[in-house]
Amino acid sequence: MTSPLDQKKIKITGPVVVTANRVIDGAVVYRRADGGWSTHLDDAAIATNATGIHALIDAANADDLRAVGAYVAPVKVAPGGEVRPGNLRELIRLSGPTIDLPVTFGI
Amino acid sequence: MYVYDAFDRTLVAERVAEFRDQVARRLSGELTEEEFKPLRLMNGVYLQLHAYMLRIAIPYGTLSAEQLRMLAHVARRYDRGYGHFTTRQNIQFHWIKLEELPDAMAELASVGMHGMQTSGNVVRNITTDQWAGVAPDEIEDPRVWAEVIRQHVTLHPEFSFMPRKFKIAVGASAHDRAALRIHDLALRLHRNGSGELGFEVMVGGGLGRTPFLAKTIKPFLHKRDVLSYVEAVLRTYNQFGRRDNIYKARIKILVHELGVDAFAKEVDAEWQSIKDGMLALDAAVVGEIAGRFSYPDYERLEDSPPGLIEARRADRAFDTWVINSVSNHRVPGYAIVTLSLKPEGGTPGDATAAQMDAIADLADRYSFGEVRVGHEQNLVLPHVPQRDLPALWRALDAIGVALPNVNLISDIISCPGLDYCSLANARSIPIAQEITRRFRNLDLQRDLGRLHVNISGCINACGHHHVGHIGILGVEKNGEEFYQITLGGKADENATLGALIGPAVPYAQVADVVEDIAAAYLELRAQPDELFIDTVKRTGVEPFRERVYATR
Numbered sequence: 001m002t003s004p005l006d007q008k009k010i011k012i013t014g015p016v017v018v019t020a021n022r023v024i025d026g027a028v029v030y031r032r033a034d035g036g037w038s039t040h041l042d043d044a045a046i047a048t049n050a051t052g053i054h055a056l057i058d059a060a061n062a063d064d065l066r067a068v069g070a071y072v073a074p075v076k077v078a079p080g081g082e083v084r085p086g087n088l089r090e091l092i093r094l095s096g097p098t099i100d101l102p103v104t105f106g107i
Numbered sequence: 108m109y110v111y112d113a114f115d116r117t118l119v120a121e122r123v124a125e126f127r128d129q130v131a132r133r134l135s136g137e138l139t140e141e142e143f144k145p146l147r148l149m150n151g152v153y154l155q156l157h158a159y160m161l162r163i164a165i166p167y168g169t170l171s172a173e174q175l176r177m178l179a180h181v182a183r184r185y186d187r188g189y190g191h192f193t194t195r196q197n198i199q200f201h202w203i204k205l206e207e208l209p210d211a212m213a214e215l216a217s218v219g220m221h222g223m224q225t226s227g228n229v230v231r232n233i234t235t236d237q238w239a240g241v242a243p244d245e246i247e248d249p250r251v252w253a254e255v256i257r258q259h260v261t262l263h264p265e266f267s268f269m270p271r272k273f274k275i276a277v278g279a280s281a282h283d284r285a286a287l288r289i290h291d292l293a294l295r296l297h298r299n300g301s302g303e304l305g306f307e308v309m310v311g312g313g314l315g316r317t318p319f320l321a322k323t324i325k326p327f328l329h330k331r332d333v334l335s336y337v338e339a340v341l342r343t344y345n346q347f348g349r350r351d352n353i354y355k356a357r358i359k360i361l362v363h364e365l366g367v368d369a370f371a372k373e374v375d376a377e378w379q380s381i382k383d384g385m386l387a388l389d390a391a392v393v394g395e396i397a398g399r400f401s402y403p404d405y406e407r408l409e410d411s412p413p414g415l416i417e418a419r420r421a422d423r424a425f426d427t428w429v430i431n432s433v434s435n436h437r438v439p440g441y442a443i444v445t446l447s448l449k450p451e452g453g454t455p456g457d458a459t460a461a462q463m464d465a466i467a468d469l470a471d472r473y474s475f476g477e478v479r480v481g482h483e484q485n486l487v488l489p490h491v492p493q494r495d496l497p498a499l500w501r502a503l504d505a506i507g508v509a510l511p512n513v514n515l516i517s518d519i520i521s522c523p524g525l526d527y528c529s530l531a532n533a534r535s536i537p538i539a540q541e542i543t544r545r546f547r548n549l550d551l552q553r554d555l556g557r558l559h560v561n562i563s564g565c566i567n568a569c570g571h572h573h574v575g576h577i578g579i580l581g582v583e584k585n586g587e588e589f590y591q592i593t594l595g596g597k598a599d600e601n602a603t604l605g606a607l608i609g610p611a612v613p614y615a616q617v618a619d620v621v622e623d624i625a626a627a628y629l630e631l632r633a634q635p636d637e638l639f640i641d642t643v644k645r646t647g648v649e650p651f652r653e654r655v656y657a658t659r
Contacts, residue, residue, distance in 0.1 A: 021154055021157075021158075023133070023134065023205065024134065025159070025204040025205060025206065026154055026155070026157065026158035026159040026203075026204070027158065028156070028157055064139050064140050068140040069140075087586055088525065088588065089156075089525060092156060092157075092525060092526060093156050093157060097526035097527065098526055098534060098537055099526055099540065101187060101188075101189065102189040102453065102454060102457040102459050103187060103188040103459055
């Protein structure tokens with residue numbers, strides 16, 4: 001998955017959210033509409049146009065104390081409104097490694 | 108073991124206090140991330156996909172039992188109960204919290220461990236042969252020289268902001284177990300025609316986007332001159348290395364673009380101006396550093412004691428493990444034991460806190476309290492009395508590190524890949540796990556013989572895929588994971604870069620392709636003892652390509 005670290009120009013082809021890592025512990029967080037951050041993707045503010053996403057990312061970047069490395073990530077919105085990550089990288093960020101951690105694997 | 112002196116202990120303790128202050132200022136908002144990032148990187152703290160990652164150096168791959176116990180404690184107290192041993196003799200904790208990092212670092216500092224120079228554009232952890240000091244084919248312990256250089260470059264202001272990172276490896280055996288030729292700078296201790304000891308100096312190796320094997324710029328360098336010559340190489344790189352383009356900033360690009368002869372000439376000019384100055388090594392200084400390495404008080408023992416012979420005869424599983432994982436030691440009656448961190452379906456290089464604690468106890472009981480870490484992501488007990496091998500094997504088997512697959516197809520070198528790493532394009536670990544499942548039959552693995560599979564989840568090549576007998580590189584195509592396969596690479600004294608066999612294959616087909624390659628080898632080999640790597644060399648990749656792509 002192309003790293004969002006290389007994200008220079010924001011191109012929107014579908015619904016997107018702004019995501020980052022929480023400063024205190026690095027946990028994955030999503031920008032909420034009220035200006036806060038949540039670890040739940042369902043809480044994320046979803047933008048579908050350039051105006052909306054620029055407002056979100058500008059505000060997120062200004063919030064350097066709580067979250068770092070903000071970028072725009074694609075999501076999929078099911079007909080029922082359920083929000084899912086838009087690619088494998090974002091799925092792994094949301095759900096964790098696709099493998100069993102060693103503590104669950106063996107001794 | 109190397110015993111740190113008061114200077115080192117003070118240095119590490121001061122760094123912890125400094126970092127504690129920096130973290131507090133970051134958490135209070137006094138420091139922005141832009142200001143804080145270079146400070147955390149100086150201490151080996153990265154931000155990955157889901158969390159911060161702390162990388163701890165294990166200088167020249169040598170760990171005491173006490174240090175390993177501390178790593179277990181940090182894994183348990185500050186992380187998720189495990190650590191990941193890397194291809195550069197480091198250990199990484201992947202779930203560490205920023206607010207707890209200073210405490211974790213303070214605990215690590217209490218046993219002389221730290222993350223200094225495990226990141227950033229500096230000289231990184233200096234690596235060497237995990238059998239250093241015990242290998243029968245070794246001329247002299249290379250760790251002494253690694254330590255001489257480590258002391259000189261640690262926090263050296265002139266080398267704290269180089270064009271890019273700089274990796275050094277030191278070897279002293281005929282057989283290269285330290286992957287010398289893939290390093291920015293490598294030193295190989297050997298004897299010249301007059302019987303004098305000195306170093307072959309190689310520069311400009313490295314994998315990543317533009318792989319190169321290091322080229323020899325000085326066939327013989329007297330030991331006295333090693334520090335001044337290393338300094339001359341670093342200065343030349345610092346002066347001429349590119350800072351305008353991160354993809355062209357490594358010394359390998361400089362050596363390639365300038366030409367090896369021109370580069371060597373520049374180094375020599377610099378060296379001539381400093382070689383008789385303060386960096387000329389005084390034998391007494393080297394002796395003092397060498398004196399801080401303690402060696403076991405070995406017993407006078409005989410090789411192959413009767414109890415060992417009997418145990419091997421009585422238990423086929425034990426005998427199989429001895430053949431695979433136990434190597435000759437330079438001292439009669441002792442053995443070098445490799446502990447496989449490559450269980451079927453596991454993550455290459457991972458060890459749980461419980462395993463680390465148990466291995467530390469076994470090191471105390473059977474290996475003079477010493478453990479080694481190899482770039483192949485396995486551990487080593489370097490000083491085991493042969494009479495103790497049966498008891499040790501039972502204990503290792505009980506904690507899952509006695510699988511006799513060392514150097515076989517399931518002994519896979521792998522980076523963490525997209526399951527952890529923010530640079531990755533594709534996953535590495537599940538590919539490794541699936542391959543180990545496909546080849547779970549140890550008889551088949553032994554029939555295939557020595558066969559190194561290396562997997563990287565992106566072009567940065569932390570899994571050293573270019574030098575795998577079978578190399579696997581994850582790439583992204585239209586949002587999907589694909590993998591390029593190379594054959595014929597190797598990282599030993601005859602280092603070679605692998606050749607691409609054809610178009611990348613999708614995630615679901617990688618293990619099938621490896622099976623096809625293995626099957627092709629069994630058909631193509633000239634005789635049963637022709638190694639995979641020799642068959643590829645003899646036939647080229649074409650017959651393997653035909654086999655892999657015939658039905659794809």
